Amino acid sequence: MRLGSAANRLPEEIVTARLILRVPTAADAPPLNQAVCDSFAELSAWMEWAVEPQTMEKSEEFCTEARGKWRDDREYAVLMVLKENGAIVGGCGYPRLDWEVPKFEIGYWCNSAHVGLGFVSEATHALTRLAFDEFDAARVEIRMDARNERSWRVAQRLGFELEAVLHADTRTSTGDLRDTRIYVLLDGAGLKPPVVST
Numbered sequence: 001m002r003l004g005s006a007a008n009r010l011p012e013e014i015v016t017a018r019l020i021l022r023v024p025t026a027a028d029a030p031p032l033n034q035a036v037c038d039s040f041a042e043l044s045a046w047m048e049w050a051v052e053p054q055t056m057e058k059s060e061e062f063c064t065e066a067r068g069k070w071r072d073d074r075e076y077a078v079l080m081v082l083k084e085n086g087a088i089v090g091g092c093g094y095p096r097l098d099w100e101v102p103k104f105e106i107g108y109w110c111n112s113a114h115v116g117l118g119f120v121s122e123a124t125h126a127l128t129r130l131a132f133d134e135f136d137a138a139r140v141e142i143r144m145d146a147r148n149e150r151s152w153r154v155a156q157r158l159g160f161e162l163e164a165v166l167h168a169d170t171r172t173s174t175g176d177l178r179d180t181r182i183y184v185l186l187d188g189a190g191l192k193p194p195v196v197s198t
Contacts, residue, residue: 009135010076010094016126018196019119021078021092023070024063028079028088033059035088039112048173073099080110080123089114092123094131103139104131108154118196121154125194128158132188139186145172146179155183159192 013022024032036054062077069075076094081087090110097104106127108120124142131137144151146165156162160183168177185191 008071008073010070010073011130012070014078014126014130015083016122018083019089019122019126020081020083021123021126022081024066024077024079026060026063029056029060029063031088032063032079032091035090035111039109042112042115048170080108080119089119090123092120092127094127099135101138102131102135103141104135104137106140106142108151115150118194121157121194122196124154125158125191128185128191129188132191137188139184141185142183143180146181152181152183157192157195158185159190160185161190 013020015021033054033056036059040053066075066077069077076097077091078093079088080090080092082089088111090108092106092108094104095107104127106124108124110120128140131140140160141163142151142155142160144155146152152162162181163184164182166180166182169180170178172178
């Protein structure tokens with residue numbers, strides 16, 4: 001893991017067995033845009049931000065904003081990049097964090113072509129480890145649409161426990177009300193190793 005500069009606490013990149021989790025640069029906009037567009041049908045079912053196919057302008061804006069928020073320790077959005085060839089297989093990070101508690105919410109999405117290979121579990125494990133080991137987290141949580149079984153299975157496999165189901169608490173990308181599952185881990189000792197596929 002390479003830590004950030006003296007001005008910020010969050011690392012610019014984290015290296016796992018198969019992935020490099022790194023803050024995006026401007027050069028990442030084209031391949032990121034392709035990955036999001038290729039996966040739009042699946043992403044639009046679960047992600048509030050996937051209302052319409054992402055334009056290149058939006059991808060560029062995301063990369064710029066992600067670096068700015070990382071420098072300010074306000075948010076942590078990183079790309080999941082394959083070590084072997086540099087392909088972007090998804091995105092993850094801490095969309096919401098609170099340094100006072102401290103607590104971290106983990107979010108993730110995966111390129112449809114790479115679903116089922118354990119990349120999300122591998123990345124989520126690394127982010128959870130970072131929160132507990134480097135920042136002494138009191139709480140790490142994962143939230144998802146209650147119907148998104150693939151997503152909550154990731155949380156369960158890693159040892160997160162279902163804390164609550166919030167009914168009709170937010171809107172989906174299509175404007176429908178959804179229920180939200182909240183999984184939580186309060187101690188790094190409860191984190192289970194990721195199961196990866198090849």
